[in-house]
Amino acid sequence: MLTTQSLHLSTTWLNAGSDDQFWTTLAQTLLPPYVNTCRWFAGKARQQTGFSVRTVHTVPLADGDVAYLLILETTYADGIPESYLLPLSFLADHSAHTLQFQVADVPDKGCIGDVVSGKQTGLLIDAIYDERFRQALFSAICQSQTLPQTDGILTFHRGKGLDEGDNQLSSQVLPVDSSNSAMTFGDKYFLKLYRKLFHETNPEVDMVAFLTDESNFAHIPAFGGSIVWQGDQRPDITLGMVQRMVPNDKDSWMQTGDYLNDFLYGVPQRMFAIREDVFDKVELLGQRTGEMHCALYKPARPGVSVDAAFTPEPFTNDYRDFMIRRLEDLLERRYALLIDNYTKLDLQAQRLAWVFMEAKEMIETFIADFRTRPLDSLRIRIHGDYHLGQVLATESDFVIIDFEGEPESSIAERKIKHSPLKDVAGMIRSYHYAVSAKLFNSAETDDLDPDHLQRVSDRWFYLIRDTFVDAYLDVFGAPHPLFKNNSEINFLLLIYLLEKAVYELGYEISYRPSWVKIPLKGIIDVVREIEKIRLSDGDTVSDVPMLQTGLLQTKRS
Incomplete structure (x- = not known):
């Protein structure tokens, strides 16, 4: 026009x-x-x-x-x-x-x-x-061109995911509007042009390129290439990336929803049934998640060059300080939100909120323990925003997508190395959301007692959670440098589960008050496990009160 x-x-x-x-x-x-x-x-x-x-x-x-x-x-x-x-x-x-x-x-x-x-x-x-422009970008990537500019150089990197002879393919712009622009080539490759730029390389490109070119990890859309603006006086800036297109039926959130529909059918009749193939899928996803983290674990070896951005690191004081500041800030703001919005919550959410607030000292003690507890496990680059919506379900397997990291974090924060258990915690929370949202927001369960629904939801979730985690850890074997022992695995997983659930709580209070019980229940589950650690450590003499579980007791339906 x-x-x-x-x-x-x-x-x-x-x-x-x-x-x-x-x-x-x-x-x-x-x-x-x-x-x-x-x-x-x-x-x-x-x-x-x-x-x-x-x-x-x-x-x-x-x-x-x-x-x-x-x-x-x-x-x-x-x-x-x-x-x-x-x-x-x-x-x-x-x-x-x-x-x-x-x-x-x-x-x-x-x-x-x-x-x-x-x-x-x-x-x-x-x-x-302009078809001519799209073809120019794609051809430059295929040929690994460099284009000198008045300010630096445009460098086009070719990745292993690009097949020979594919430099002349018809292209189109995908009609979906988003924060980036997407183009396809021959229905085989996907080029994402980043619109908002950051003055350093994009973490998604770094991750996908490393997993494809350095680790040959097959369960992501393979890295086909990138466009980078290089300059002498500043860090490189990523402008675009090519990946292979992956045929898929749906993401794993939708697939899990389908499985839960079958489960939901039996709940009003007090039948508890999970199909065997559900466990098979969950195990496979746990396995693929473990394999992804193994592919990201690249320790330095004599005579072998490894990008320092991907070498494992210990739990340093700086990292502990970063995590503690994040947790304490999240907790302070969530406690304030809960107090301000307490009367707007339903009775079940109020009970959970009260137990959470009563457990404040125990949580603070747990965080303080994280500052000083000896930890020999290691940290690596991770997905960083891992949940069921980030996994595509193919006919018989999974493909992991979207490695940009947490949307609200800075680019520097997205590149911080964490225990891979942070990704595991993200997936665990996603499964918890899937079953809770289905059972508490379906017409079939409107007339059922909320406490009964909570027990049914917990049973499904704990079975799926344990299936996922067991399959995940089986990939590594024991011992493995990423995880010193089961004690450290349990402790670190609780740290990241607490962080994730407390983060979720803020969103639900602000935008979906009827869902507040979901992250609150996740927090209470973590606090129960914290209490077990206190008991096993012999920490029962301090002035910190134990969990007030009596506040959750109601009549059984």
Whole structure:
């Protein structure tokens, strides 16, 4: 869709890269209203003070034309500026027929505005909707090209997941709007162009490249390549990544929901039944999770070069301090939220909340123990946001996806090494959510006593949890450097389960009060296990009270 006003470029589009005045004018006129309509732009709700084009990269196209990769900076009244990647292409009006044909392939959301370049008129578009640009990126990755720029170098890395002879494939832009842009090539490869940029390499690309190229881990969409902007005075910045496409039926959250439908059918009739193939699937996922962590465990060996970003590390004081600060901050804010919202909770959630608040001293003692307890287990890079929705179910196996890490964490925090048990805790919590959400939010169980539903939910969850964890640990054998012994495994798993459940609690209080009982029950389960550790350590003489389980007692249905 053409705009009513045209922006004039004094030079030809081919030479526009060096026309600073054009980019300045573009950033002040056409780009602000356009960018604010884009799904990938995260600054819509903030008070913007301006846009500026910080860097212009040139990408040659096969027909002799060029596209440009803009690094666009947005400043705000409050907070630090943000950088975004905006690729631009110019569809020149050589003939009405040609322009009409090309514009027909560009959706409205890809049209930026009319431009007069030299003596040519045409349409400025987001270059992802230009087949020539998509092909240029993919070919450059296939050929491992480097493109020198006025500011650094664009480096195109080819990964093991790219087959020979696949450098000329038809492509299309996926219609799904998200925080990044996605393109497919030959229905075989998936190229993700990162829009919001961070001044260091993307953790997802680091992880997928390492698992594919260094460890040959087969249960992820294989790494096909990446686009990196390298500079002399700053860390490398990742602009895009190619992976193999994976045929799948659904993610594991949906698959687990299907299994729970069968389970749910028997609950009103007081029948407890789990199909055998459910346990088979859970065991397989536990196995694949363990294999992923084994692939990420790459200790340094004489004569073998290992990327320092992936070498195992011990539990240092700095790491313990980081985790303790995070836990204490989460707990302080969650206690305040619970107090403010206590009267809005249902009776079952109120009982759980009361036990949680009464256990405050015990939790604080447990966290203090984490600061000083000797730990010989090791930390590695992990998935970091691991749950059932991050696992695709194929016909007979699983594929693990989305290695970007926790969305609300900084890029530096996403690269921190943890015990792999943090991923295990994430999956355990996901299974707990799956069964709780199904049983407590289904018409079939509306008339059942909540305490009875809680007991049924617990039985399903504990069986599935133990099946997953046992299959996971069987992958490593004993002893293994990642886990010194069962005592450390139990202790560390509780740390990460507590962190995850307390984090979840904040979201549920704020957005889904009827679900607050789910993370609260997870916290109480952890506190029960903390109490067992206290008893086994002989810590029963201190002034810290034991868990007030009597507050949870109700009549049995």
